[in-house]
Amino acid sequence: MKISNKNYLDQLNDRQSEAITHLDGPCLIVAGAGSGKTRVLTSRVVEIIKKKKAWPNQILCVTFTNKAAREMQNRIAGYLDEKILSLPWLGTFHSVSAKLLRRHAEAVGLNSRFTIIDQEDQLRLIKNICKAENIDVKKISPQFVLSFINQWKNKGLLPKNVVAKKIPLEKAILNVYKFYQERLKILNSCDFGDLILLCVNMFENNSDILDLYLNNFKYILVDEYQDSNFIQSKWLNLLAKKHNNICCVGDDDQSIYSWRGAEIKNFLDFSKIYKDTKVIKLEQNYRSTQNILSAASGLIANNNDRLGKKLWTDSKEGELVKLSCYKNGKEEAVGISDTIEQSLKKKYSLNKISILVRAIFQTREFEERFLKIGMGYRVIGGTKFYERAEVKDSLSFLRIVYQKNDDLAFERIINVPKRAIGDSTIKQLHDWGRKNKKSLEDSALELIQLNKIKPKTKLGLVKILNLFNKWRSDLKEKKHYELMEIILDESGYSKMLKEKKDLESEGRLENLKELIRGMHDFDNLQSFLEHVALATSIDQDWNGEKINLMTMHAAKGLEFDVVFLPGWEEGLFPHQKSLEEKGDLALEEERRLAYVGLTRAKKESFISFVMSRMYRGDWVESIASRFIEELPEKNVKRNELREQNVEDFIFNQDIDYDQGVRSPGWARLQKKKLKRIK
DNA sequence: AATGCAGCCATTTTT
DNA sequence: TGGCTGCATT
Numbered sequence: 001m002k003i004s005n006k007n008y009l010d011q012l013n014d015r016q017s018e019a020i021t022h023l024d025g026p027c028l029i030v031a032g033a034g035s036g037k038t039r040v041l042t043s044r045v046v047e048i049i050k051k052k053k054a055w056p057n058q059i060l061c062v063t064f065t066n067k068a069a070r071e072m073q074n075r076i077a078g079y080l081d082e083k084i085l086s087l088p089w090l091g092t093f094h095s096v097s098a099k100l101l102r103r104h105a106e107a108v109g110l111n112s113r114f115t116i117i118d119q120e121d122q123l124r125l126i127k128n129i130c131k132a133e134n135i136d137v138k139k140i141s142p143q144f145v146l147s148f149i150n151q152w153k154n155k156g157l158l159p160k161n162v163v164a165k166k167i168p169l170e171k172a173i174l175n176v177y178k179f180y181q182e183r184l185k186i187l188n189s190c191d192f193g194d195l196i197l198l199c200v201n202m203f204e205n206n207s208d209i210l211d212l213y214l215n216n217f218k219y220i221l222v223d224e225y226q227d228s229n230f231i232q233s234k235w236l237n238l239l240a241k242k243h244n245n246i247c248c249v250g251d252d253d254q255s256i257y258s259w260r261g262a263e264i265k266n267f268l269d270f271s272k273i274y275k276d277t278k279v280i281k282l283e284q285n286y287r288s289t290q291n292i293l294s295a296a297s298g299l300i301a302n303n304n305d306r307l308g309k310k311l312w313t314d315s316k317e318g319e320l321v322k323l324s325c326y327k328n329g330k331e332e333a334v335g336i337s338d339t340i341e342q343s344l345k346k347k348y349s350l351n352k353i354s355i356l357v358r359a360i361f362q363t364r365e366f367e368e369r370f371l372k373i374g375m376g377y378r379v380i381g382g383t384k385f386y387e388r389a390e391v392k393d394s395l396s397f398l399r400i401v402y403q404k405n406d407d408l409a410f411e412r413i414i415n416v417p418k419r420a421i422g423d424s425t426i427k428q429l430h431d432w433g434r435k436n437k438k439s440l441e442d443s444a445l446e447l448i449q450l451n452k453i454k455p456k457t458k459l460g461l462v463k464i465l466n467l468f469n470k471w472r473s474d475l476k477e478k479k480h481y482e483l484m485e486i487i488l489d490e491s492g493y494s495k496m497l498k499e500k501k502d503l504e505s506e507g508r509l510e511n512l513k514e515l516i517r518g519m520h521d522f523d524n525l526q527s528f529l530e531h532v533a534l535a536t537s538i539d540q541d542w543n544g545e546k547i548n549l550m551t552m553h554a555a556k557g558l559e560f561d562v563v564f565l566p567g568w569e570e571g572l573f574p575h576q577k578s579l580e581e582k583g584d585l586a587l588e589e590e591r592r593l594a595y596v597g598l599t600r601a602k603k604e605s606f607i608s609f610v611m612s613r614m615y616r617g618d619w620v621e622s623i624a625s626r627f628i629e630e631l632p633e634k635n636v637k638r639n640e641l642r643e644q645n646v647e648d649f650i651f652n653q654d655i656d657y658d659q660g661v662r663s664p665g666w667a668r669l670q671k672k673k674l675k676r677i678k
Numbered sequence: 679a680a681t682g683c684a685g686c687c688a689t690t691t692t693t
Numbered sequence: 694t695g696g697c698t699g700c701a702t703t
Binding site: 064065066092093094095118119192195256257259260358359360361381415418420421422423424425456457534535551552553554572573575577578590593615616 | 680690
Binding site: 614615616618 | 694
């Protein structure tokens with residue numbers, strides 16, 4: 001959608017116009033699903049620039065996802081009709097923070113070439129620490145430690161700020177956290193949480209740096225504010241202090257990331273923190289039909305904890321929301337694919353049809369079905385391109401070449417392909433590095449010098465270390481994508497894959513070609529590595545007629561003509577595990593997720609559930625999700641209840657939700673689990 | 679050090 | 694169900 005230069009302010013409704021008129025001072029925009037939120041946000045930016053209230057580089061514009069950032073960038077450029085124009089400070093919290101940190105890395109004890117590590121690397125680092133500290137990973141799982149560390153970081157707590165409870169467990173975890181942070185510094189690396197946290201610390205401890213940006217950022221705009229966590233809001237508050245021109249957009253009903261530390265409180269308390277906040281509610285929905293909107297509104301009305309909006313629409317009633325019950329997951333996939341084949345295909349482009357699931361593993365059944373009948377599909381999310389083993393391996397070579405303290409990269413590829421460097425040697429390096437506060441590469445060099453490595457291993461090690469140095473000098477003369485080819489060749493990595501000669505290895509080689517192709521889009525190694533670290537997924541190809549498969553989380557911000565919502569069963573949706581962890585709070589979040597899913601649909605939506613589902617190799621009997629009963633009856637059409645008595649079986653069971661009893665099958669699964677633990 | 683097998687565990691969502 | 698870890702063998 002491109003709106004021409006002249007009338008970008010036209011066609012705005014009164015509320016939207018108000019949001020664009022009121023540029024100065026704090027402003028909170030409560031924007032319901034499909035109410036033109038992005039439109040308003042981007043128009044605001046254009047207004048600021050057109051009215052010469054600030055230069056493009058004086059506007060800070062933060063989003064939650066890369067996708068959203070890109071979208072905004074494109075729209076703004078479109079409105080201004082200047083393709084060259086870009087906002088240097090438009091990006092995700094993480095990318096903007098990374099940019100700030102690289103400029104002032106020394107202020108936080110890093111070198112500006114620092115590596116940004118992902119969750120996998122985080123976990124490896126924690127595992128290494130546990131090993132070194134003789135922590136029994138069966139008692140304290142690294143996963144568990146990681147979740148603590150990330151939560152602490154979301155709350156802005158470095159080890160010294162954590163007040164450990166008396167529970168020994170928490171003390172032990174805190175201890176790991178301390179080592180973890182220490183080690184990160186030595187590795188010249190930081191994790192996602194650090195990007196924000198270190199930025200805040202930098203501002204707090206260096207008023208000169210803060211002043212620089214306080215003066216520069218005249219206007220601040222924030223998208224999806226309901227998803228921000230404590231430290232992110234602190235980050236914003238610091239930067240907004242001087243000009244006080246901060247505008248946050250969000251929707252409390254679409255807050256679905258509390259498990260990642262998002263605090264809806266930030267959004268609800270905005271007016272308390274900023275005096276004289278202008279609050280604007282966008283309640284007209286431009287996306288969905290009357291029926292879909294009413295169904296979604298009826299559902300979300302079951303939540304207590306909300307600001308309360310009344311979404312309305314001018315559009316037609318449209319089709320009823322269709323509800324189906326299937327025998328099992330396979331039947332569900334067949335039923336849905338049949339529906340698409342028999343009727344929807346004629347009316348809609350496959351690109352505009354989407355299947356939204358609660359958990360990513362649910363896509364499998366659909367993939368199998370679509371492969372069988374030869375229907376095109378794409379999975380959005382799931383294992384991402386940059387997370388594939390071969391891609392991560394290749395990137396690790398680049399990382400260690402670029403930043404020699406990157407132990408995690410070092411460890412990943414030091415023995416790939418095999419170079420006679422086994423576990424015991426790596427342990428030797430670790431121990432040395434830990435004792436002397438050195439990186440693995442430096443440790444290796446020192447140990448070789450001291451002749452403490454076995455001859456055969458030494459041979460392999462020296463060879464690869466020399467290669468590292470050779471590649472480092474190559475980097476000075478050659479393009480980064482040329483270097484990648486050289487590395488894959490000289491390291492023997494390509495050869496290793498070629499010799500395997502199976503279908504999988506062929507695919508891997510293809511992926512590496514794709515990787516090199518992708519590298520051409522970047523000016524240098526630094527910007528490529530930054531992209532890889534923060535973007536994680538390569539741009540989806542939206543070419544070709546394909547059905548979209550993704551989780552409801554991944555669908556936030558998207559819209560489709562037709563949306564299928566399978567798997568509405570107790571235990572799966574709402575998900576048992578989330579309810580176990582947080583009870584009613586989680587239930588409300590699950591309900592918001594349902595709301596997000598349903599409001600993605602413009603024209604038609606199909607909800608379904610099954611009577612039994614294959615889960616972890618077991619058949620579990622299920623009952624319909626409580627959310628189904630919460631849908632207003634007048635907006636729903638029940639069809640295809642394929643077996644007799646299904647209705648009685650599914651709907652009329654007396655369930656005491658408070659007791660935690662859900663689907664009988666899921667309860668049994670739970671029992672089985674408990675038995676095994678005993 | 680490399681390979682192969684058996685048993686174990688988990689699966690919600692992601693910048 | 695399948696991916697991963699740890700252990701035993703070569």
